[in-house]
Amino acid sequence: MRAAVYYGPNKVSIDDVPDPAPAHGEVKVRVGFNGICGTDLHEYFAGPIFIPTSPHALTGNQAPLVLGHEFSGTITEIGPGVDGFSEGDRVAIEPIYRCGTCGPCASGRYNICKFIGFHGLMSDGGMAESTVVPQNMLHKLPDSVSLQLGALVEPMSVAYHAAKLGNVRAGDTAVVMGAGPIGIGVWFALKGLGLDDVYVVEPSPVRRASIENLGAKTLDPTSVNVAEFIGDHTGGSGVDAAYDAAGVQPAVETALQCIGAHKPLVSVAIYEKPLETPLLNLVMNESRIQGSLCYTGDDYRAVIDLMANGHYDTTGWVTTIPIEQVVDEGFHALHAGKKMKVLIDPSL
Structure with a gap:
C-alpha cells in the first residue's frame, strides 16, 4: 500500500x-x-x-x-x-x-x-x-x-481542550491570538461553549478573511492597538480569557495586556524561539499563563457532538x-x- x-x-x-x-x-x-x-x-x-x-x-x-x-x-x-x-x-x-x-x-x-x-x-x-x-x-x-x-476531530479537540482550560462560560469575553487551524478551532470551541463576544487577532489578511467568512470578529494588530481596543470594549476590566495559538512573542505580550485580573492566558502554541515573559503584568494582575497539551476522550466526545449538530464549517x-x-x-x-x-x- x-x-x-x-x-x-x-x-x-x-x-x-x-x-x-x-x-x-x-x-x-x-x-x-x-x-x-x-x-x-x-x-x-x-x-x-x-x-x-x-x-x-x-x-x-x-x-x-x-x-x-x-x-x-x-x-x-x-x-x-x-x-x-x-x-x-x-x-x-x-x-x-x-x-x-x-x-x-x-x-x-x-x-x-x-x-x-x-x-x-x-x-x-x-x-x-x-x-x-x-x-x-x-x-x-x-x-x-x-x-x-x-x-x-483531533485538531479541533486540541482547541476544545484549550478553550475549556480558560474556565469560561456563556456571556464571557475572550480573545484568540492567531487564525490558523488551531485558532479557528478555539473560536469554534468558544462559540460552542456559549461565548458570543470573541475577537480573533490575526495580521494575515488571508487568514482574517477566512475566519471572518465563518462569522468571527477580527482585529488586525498591524493597524489596531489591540490592548487599547479590548480595554475600551470591556470597560477596562479585560477579557475573561486569552488564548495564544500564534506562538510568537508579540502575540503573548498583547494577550497578557488584554486579560483581566485573576484571568488566564491559555497557551496552545508551539514556540520555536524562547520567549521573554513580562512577569510584572502577571504579578500586578494576579493573572496566570496556563499551558494546554492535546486532549482526552471527553474532548473528543464533545467535539464529535458539536460536529453532529452542524457546529463546524x-x-x-x-x-x-x-x-x-x-x-x-x-x-x-x-x-x-x-x-x-x-x-x-x-x-x-
Missing part, C-alpha cells in the same frame, strides 16, 4: 509498504482523510523533534516511519480481543499512547503521560491507505459527521489533496502560507 514515510528533515517519500494486520486489541482502519499538522511541518523542516531516533518507550518504534496522527477512516478488520466495534464502523482516531501507570495517567490526565507517544509520530500512522490502531484510540462517528470532518480553510502531493502541495504550500489546512485523501 502507499504511505508517506518520514526519513528525516526534508525527506518524506511516498513508498509502497506492507499492508498491516491487527494484533490482539487492535483494528485495521482504511484511512478516509489525514490532516497535515503543524507538528508534521516542524518534523519535515527541522526534525526529528518528537519522532524518535531510538525505540520509543511505549511503541518500540523509531524513524523511518509513516506519518499521520490526524485521521479518520472505516474499520476493515477486527483483531482478537476487540469489543464494541465492527467492520464498517466509521471512526475518528485519538492517537495518544499512554503508559497508564504514571502520576498523570493515574489521575486521568493521560494527555500529559510521562511517556506519551502519538500514532503517526512514534509509530506508523495515518498518512497511508490503511493503518492499525489499538481499540482505546477509537471514537465512532455519527452518520451526520463526514470522514472529512472526522479527520478534523470547513468552508474556505480546508483543502484536500492526493497522497502523492503531500510534499509540494502539503508541507511546502502550508509552510509558504498558501494554504491553511490540508487533508490527504489516500484513495485519490
